[in-house]
Amino acid sequence: MxxxxxxxxxxxxxxxxxxxxxxxxxxxxxxxxxxxxxxxxxxxxxxxxxxxxxxxxxxxxxxxxxxxxxxxxxxxxxxxxxxxxxxxYIEGEPTIVIMNGKIMEAALRKMKYRVTDIMELLRNKDIFDLNQVDFAIIEPNGQLSVLKKPEYEPLTAKDMSITKTSTGISTEIIYDGILIQENLRQLNKSNNWINKQLHAHGINDISEVFLATLTPSGSLYIDKYKDHIKKVTYIGDYKGPY
CATH class of the missing domain: 1.20.1270 (Substrate Binding Domain Of Dnak; Chain:A; Domain 2)
Incomplete structure (x- = not known):
C-alpha cells in the first residue's frame, strides 16, 4: 500500500x-x-x-x-x-540526394538510405514518377524537400490570372457509419439533404458509409466500407531471394 x-x-x-x-x-x-x-x-x-x-x-x-x-x-x-x-555539427546539414534528376548514390550510401526509402518519401510528396524530380534534399530532421522539374510544376490561379474563392476545410459529417448531427447543422445541411446525396451515390443507409466529409463550398467526399476494387495494386519492395 x-x-x-x-x-x-x-x-x-x-x-x-x-x-x-x-x-x-x-x-x-x-x-x-x-x-x-x-x-x-x-x-x-x-x-x-x-x-x-x-x-x-x-x-x-x-x-x-x-x-x-x-x-x-x-x-x-x-x-x-x-x-x-x-x-x-549538432543538428546536421541538408543533403542533396537527387540533383538535376539524377540519383546521388554516394550521398545515399553515406546517409545509409536505400532508393526505396527515397521513393517512399517521394510518394509522401505526391510524386510517383522519378522523371518529375529536379532536386530532392534530405533535411536534418529526416524529411524530404522536393523541387519538381519546371514542366511538372502545377499552374496556379495566379499564373492564369484567375481569382479563386476559398473552399474551406473539410468537416466530417459521417464517421464509421454514424451521422454527426452537430457538424451537419454547422454546415446548414439537413438529414434530408444528406440522405438525398447518399441515394445519388447508390447508398441506401448511413451504416454503409465509412467516412463522409463536406467543405463549406459544397464539395462532398464519400467513402464506403465496400469499395469494390477488383484489383489492388501492389507497390511493395522486391522481396528477392532468401
Missing part, C-alpha cells in the same frame, strides 16, 4: 516536471525531431520512468537528472540558434 502511494506521488511529480520542461524546450521536440532531439526526448523520458517506478532509490537524484538534461537540452537549442557552425 505504501509503495503504491509512493509510485502515485512520484508519477505526479514526474508528469508535471516533464510538462514544465516540455514547455521550456518548446515545440521543436515534436515538430522537427532531429537525431539529437530524439535522443534527448528518450533519455528524459527514461529518467522520468525511473523516477516513477524505481523505489529502491530516493526520488531527488532522478529529479536532479531530469533537471540537468532539460537544462542541457535548452542550452543546446540556444547554442544552435546563436551559432550556425554549432548547429551544423
Amino acid at each position: 505504501n509503495e503504491g502511494l509512493v509510485v502515485l506521488v512520484r508519477s505526479i511529480i514526474g508528469f508535471f516536471t516533464l510538462l514544465i520542461f516540455a514547455k521550456l524546450l518548446g515545440k521543436q521536440q515534436i515538430s522537427q525531431l532531429a537525431f539529437f532531439d530524439y535522443v534527448l526526448g528518450i533519455t528524459i523520458g527514461s529518467i522520468a520512468a525511473s523516477l516513477t517506478t524505481d523505489l529502491s532509490s530516493r526520488a531527488w537524484p532522478h529529479w536532479i537528472g531530469l533537471l540537468v538534461w532539460a537544462i542541457l537540452g535548452y542550452l543546446m537549442e540556444y547554442i544552435t540558434m546563436k551559432w550556425r557552425y554549432a548547429a551544423k
Whole structure:
C-alpha cells in the first residue's frame, strides 16, 4: 500500500516536471525531431520512468537528472540558434540526394538510405514518377524537400490570372457509419439533404458509409466500407531471394 502511494506521488511529480520542461524546450521536440532531439526526448523520458517506478532509490537524484538534461537540452537549442557552425555539427546539414534528376548514390550510401526509402518519401510528396524530380534534399530532421522539374510544376490561379474563392476545410459529417448531427447543422445541411446525396451515390443507409466529409463550398467526399476494387495494386519492395 505504501509503495503504491509512493509510485502515485512520484508519477505526479514526474508528469508535471516533464510538462514544465516540455514547455521550456518548446515545440521543436515534436515538430522537427532531429537525431539529437530524439535522443534527448528518450533519455528524459527514461529518467522520468525511473523516477516513477524505481523505489529502491530516493526520488531527488532522478529529479536532479531530469533537471540537468532539460537544462542541457535548452542550452543546446540556444547554442544552435546563436551559432550556425554549432548547429551544423549538432543538428546536421541538408543533403542533396537527387540533383538535376539524377540519383546521388554516394550521398545515399553515406546517409545509409536505400532508393526505396527515397521513393517512399517521394510518394509522401505526391510524386510517383522519378522523371518529375529536379532536386530532392534530405533535411536534418529526416524529411524530404522536393523541387519538381519546371514542366511538372502545377499552374496556379495566379499564373492564369484567375481569382479563386476559398473552399474551406473539410468537416466530417459521417464517421464509421454514424451521422454527426452537430457538424451537419454547422454546415446548414439537413438529414434530408444528406440522405438525398447518399441515394445519388447508390447508398441506401448511413451504416454503409465509412467516412463522409463536406467543405463549406459544397464539395462532398464519400467513402464506403465496400469499395469494390477488383484489383489492388501492389507497390511493395522486391522481396528477392532468401
